[in-house]
Amino acid sequence: MHALATQSSQDTIEKFQRYVIGNYRRYPVCIVQGEGSYVWDAEGRRFLDLFPGWGCNILGHCPPKVVQAIQDQVTNLIHVPNTWYTEAQGNFAEAICTRSFGKVFFANSGAEANEGAIKLARLHAGPGRYKVISFTSGFHGRTFGALSATAQPKYHEGLHPLVPGFQYAPFGDLEAVKQLADHETCAILLEPVQGEGGINIPTNEFLQGLRDLCNERGILLIFDEVQTCMGRTGHWFGYQHSGIQPDIFTLAKGVAAGVACGAFVCKDEIAPSLRPGMHASTFGGNPLAMAAGIATVETIEEEGLLENARLMGERFRMHFEAIRDELPIVADIRIRGMMVGMELTIPATPAVGKCMERGVLINATHDTVVRLLPPLNITAEQVDEGCEVLSEVLREMAHTK
Ligand SMILES: Cc1ncc(COP(=O)(O)O)c(C=O)c1O
Numbered sequence: 001m002h003a004l005a006t007q008s009s010q011d012t013i014e015k016f017q018r019y020v021i022g023n024y025r026r027y028p029v030c031i032v033q034g035e036g037s038y039v040w041d042a043e044g045r046r047f048l049d050l051f052p053g054w055g056c057n058i059l060g061h062c063p064p065k066v067v068q069a070i071q072d073q074v075t076n077l078i079h080v081p082n083t084w085y086t087e088a089q090g091n092f093a094e095a096i097c098t099r100s101f102g103k104v105f106f107a108n109s110g111a112e113a114n115e116g117a118i119k120l121a122r123l124h125a126g127p128g129r130y131k132v133i134s135f136t137s138g139f140h141g142r143t144f145g146a147l148s149a150t151a152q153p154k155y156h157e158g159l160h161p162l163v164p165g166f167q168y169a170p171f172g173d174l175e176a177v178k179q180l181a182d183h184e185t186c187a188i189l190l191e192p193v194q195g196e197g198g199i200n201i202p203t204n205e206f207l208q209g210l211r212d213l214c215n216e217r218g219i220l221l222i223f224d225e226v227q228t229c230m231g232r233t234g235h236w237f238g239y240q241h242s243g244i245q246p247d248i249f250t251l252a253k254g255v256a257a258g259v260a261c262g263a264f265v266c267k268d269e270i271a272p273s274l275r276p277g278m279h280a281s282t283f284g285g286n287p288l289a290m291a292a293g294i295a296t297v298e299t300i301e302e303e304g305l306l307e308n309a310r311l312m313g314e315r316f317r318m319h320f321e322a323i324r325d326e327l328p329i330v331a332d333i334r335i336r337g338m339m340v341g342m343e344l345t346i347p348a349t350p351a352v353g354k355c356m357e358r359g360v361l362i363n364a365t366h367d368t369v370v371r372l373l374p375p376l377n378i379t380a381e382q383v384d385e386g387c388e389v390l391s392e393v394l395r396e397m398a399h400t401k
Helices: 009-019 064-074 087-097 110-125 144-149 174-180 204-217 287-302 305-326 349-357 380-400
Strands: 031-035 038-041 046-049 103-107 131-135 166-169 185-190 220-224 248-251 262-266 330-336 339-344 363-365 369-372
Touching: 046 380, 064 287, 087 103, 087 262, 087 287, 103 110, 110 144, 110 185, 110 220, 110 248, 110 262, 166 174, 174 204, 185 204, 204 220, 287 305, 305 330, 305 339, 305 380, 349 363, 349 380
Parallel strands: 131 166, 131 185, 185 220, 220 248
Antiparallel strands: 031 038, 038 046, 103 262, 248 262, 330 339, 339 369, 363 369
């Protein structure tokens, strides 16, 4: 039994079966502790976590500076509503906007950040301009606005009618966007790298084409950076690879290293459209999340983690290319910093369980894509350790298919 466990994994699983709604498919493991890239279950088994917190734990588990910042904050103020000012919110807003642009609004999750961005776009465009164009295989969250923007029918089943005004174009198809855009379009919304959709990296020409189209027609360009933000791709924000700026971008997941936090940033001239009374979030910008966020930014900077994310991304590529040379089941390799994807010619889901049996946690998405979102501070040894297990598992899958 792990020192921190008070009951077995099985006892916990039984409580979930009795009391927790079963909407998540969970692996039969109860995690009790995490440190850096490793977690331990109740029985004391250690796992290398290459998908910590579904991308939220951008510095791995319990990064010391973030833990300290939360401990310091919690004794002074836990929550203060947005009818008052707090130092922490002002300082974190400065940290985000000086690394990007404009002004920020704080929320608590990715879906909530996207809801706010969509509302701002409609408010800014004015009456009659309400349509939003988004893209196939995109993912924007589970609340009704964000879900309506998510062009994946499997997530819509049984939930119609969705919010009106959302139109979908194939990802990467500029001509299709031009066909859809009309005088009622207020925004184009996309991820600068699609995450859940399988680590799909658009060309800079496509993004530049969208920027030009938006400029010509007075449409707002919104980037959903929920997964790409906070150094995930090797720059602070995903748009910084492309040579263009969106008008609005949304953040969540890693923004406070695992503490619930979401946000959107907009250009200064757009901000006044979010008039007092038109939008709010009770917990948004709370001191605990803000303190964690500031410590996250400081850690990334002090430890040179943008650079490390780029270097470790290339190390994954080296390993993945070796696997591709050996195994014909590897169809494609898509990597940007610590967004790491390998598309297979066969279903990827079995790799998750097989890696877990060997002590490595990974993810599979869009049926055939192995997805890793390792922390920015992963070491070369940990990359090598994970890739050795993954290659062993893929070899086994290639030979038994
Ligand atoms: C790009 C993107 N947008 C939005 C979301 C939704 O975020 P949340 O689950 O915090 O609402 C996700 C979650 O995976 C995401 O990857």
